[in-house]
Amino acid sequence: TPASFGLVISNIPGPKTPLYLNGARLDALIPVSVPMHNSPINMTAIGHDQLMTFGMVAASERVPGLQQVADALEVALVELEKAQKRRRLA
Numbered sequence: 001t002p003a004s005f006g007l008v009i010s011n012i013p014g015p016k017t018p019l020y021l022n023g024a025r026l027d028a029l030i031p032v033s034v035p036m037h038n039s040p041i042n043m044t045a046i047g048h049d050q051l052m053t054f055g056m057v058a059a060s061e062r063v064p065g066l067q068q069v070a071d072a073l074e075v076a077l078v079e080l081e082k083a084q085k086r087r088r089l090a
Helices: 066-089
Strands: 007-012 041-048 051-058
Parallel strands (some): 007 041
16 A cells, blocks of 8 residues: 555653663663654654654665765754754844
8 A cells, every 4th residue: 555654753752861770871862663564764753861862764775865864854953953042042
């Protein structure tokens, strides 16, 4: 059947405080998911200790340019951070 949507996006709220294991601080939570049937790309974001980490998984034969998506996401996040700083100064 044709895909009803081509992109699945998930946001998982994580702990707002740092986590430790035997004194070692957890630096990042890296989300991993799977593309669903007929939806070839999955993007998941997870928050942790005031940070946000993104994971992307795609069916390579259907989404050959996943690195371009990741690069564009990085550019968009930098723009968002700049806009947020401008808003705080206003």
